[in-house]
Amino acid sequence: MATRTPGWSQAREGVDDPEVWGEPRATRKPPTRKVVVVDLLAKSVKAVLETFESYTYNPQTDAVVEVEFDDVGVVDGLFRYLPHGTSVGEAERVILEVLWGVVG
């Protein structure tokens, strides 16, 4: 016979029920994605592209990132382009720093 650990099973029951998180799943807005151009040298956001917007990026200084946002903030990011000589960790730090400024 299977045994259950009381504390763990209660927590699991909560997680399994989508309504426990407050808003029903169906009404939550799906995350949106935007192209963000960040100047890594100046540590500033140059552009957050909405649809039908364009921007000329500078391959020497600018990182181009596909950023997933939800109502709260940045969910995830994917590098499309990073300037030569930049490490991913370094770029991530700068991008998160400047993006939190924009979102907040």
Place this chain on the structure above:
Amino acid sequence: MTAAHYMIKFLRSRHGSKYYVIAARDVNMLQVGRLEELPPPPKCFVKSLDYFLDPLCVTFRLEQYMNRLLSEREFVSAMRKYIRKCFVDKELVARRLDRLKDFVSMAKSGKIKYPYVTRPYDPDIKRILAEGGIIYRLDYEDNSWIDVYMLRDSFIVIIVPRDVAILLPYDVRLVDPKAVAELSSNIVRALRKIVEYAEGSSILERALDVLRYIMFVREVVR
């Protein structure tokens, strides 16, 4: 015509280090230690080794081919042997052999076969993006977008979030009708959408001739 040289090499990149397959006519290009230092296609074509082989099946036996110049014959024979060893499924073997054939054919001719369909994180695409240009974000279907990167000699279409990248030239004469015929219907649908947006757009105008030509070829081969 100068023959292409091949090398299977461990390269550092900003995303970490791993084995890559490099093809170039100029042997000096194969001496670099960082992926980003390699020139973009058509001067130099680069793929990660796992684009051809399953990393789990690569054994020390492949080491005899690594970090040394390989002729086309040596390279193709080694890769074929390993592809057949790595995959049991006939379809997978055929697909990887097709990749190998395309890679060698481009390296040999020193020309990109357009449309060049790959992933946005493909090492060739990353190096082409280093040219710089205009990014234009377009609306597509539900929760998806099309990004067009208008570069100097070519443009790249990225379908988000499907992670497909299509590299195209501005010059219609460079487009290979056979490669157009092989495009999936999803890709053609996305390109057709860009045609709609491109009419009247000063940014996308340069891409219009090639996109219209692709639509024409697809109509003919249907």
